[in-house]
Amino acid sequence: GPLEETAIPLFFGWFLCPSFQEKLKSMAKDFLKTLAGLEAFKKHLSDFTGEAEKEVDLEKFFQDKGMLHCTTKFCDYGKAEGSKEYAEQQSVKDRYGNMSELTLSTLFLTPRTLGARVSLSEEQLQLWPTGAEKEAVPDANLPIGSRAHVTLGCAEGVEPVQTGLDLLELVQLQQQGQEGEQVEDLELGSLTYYGKGMWVLSLKEPTVAPACFSSYYG
Ligand code: 2AM
Secondary structure (H helix, E strand, C coil), X not given: CHHHCCCCCCEEEEEECHHHHHHHHXXXXXXXXXXXXXXXXXXXXXXXXXXXXXXXXXXHHCECCCCCEEEEEECHHHCCCCHHHHHHCHHHHHHCCCEEEEEEEEEEECCCEEEEEEECCHHHHCCCCCCHHHHHCCCCCCCCCCCCEEEEEECCCCCCHHHHHHHXXXXXXXXXXXXXXXXXECCCEEEEECCCCCEEEEEEEEEEEEEEEEEECC
């Protein structure tokens, strides 16, 4: 009967510790504040507003999407392809509830999303679902785990799934050898503009985020 079946969650992922969530949120806030004050950013403001002279409050532009986490497998309660297999995978069962340290390497934003890129360790990659990158960008050969991120905010009407897609667009540009326009060295790291409102801050010192591997039912 249904009660003997394992319930498959909305998604699996690493959930950042509450105290670290606050730290990362304030780091992102500081970054947006700095960015908004830069002439280089103001020059490209129309990427965000659609109009040249309009002002934008970046902190309001990106809406909070709740508990900060790095999704591994989006299961949609079992409706997503491969979710049952993932939930039953030995590594998933073994590591469920375990703490892990996520390495955040960059902060990025586009006119749709604000996120932090996560560089997964070999061990963490064992929990990364096969095909996560191929599913998003079928024609490219993107490194396994390159979609890993924490969504920090989305523009109005944008779903968080977009953050990983925006990240993969950036990864593709970098893979194609596009270096972007090195804009400025900030206290947190170096800032690069990739066009079309895509900004990347490479953190001088990668930030280590304590997180728990678990799942969300909603
Ligand atoms: P996110 O990982 O970029 O934040 C619930 O919607 C969570 O699952 C969100 O964290 C969301 O995006 C992620 N998500 C939603 N749809 C997804 C999909 N099709 N593929 C991967 N992740 C998805």
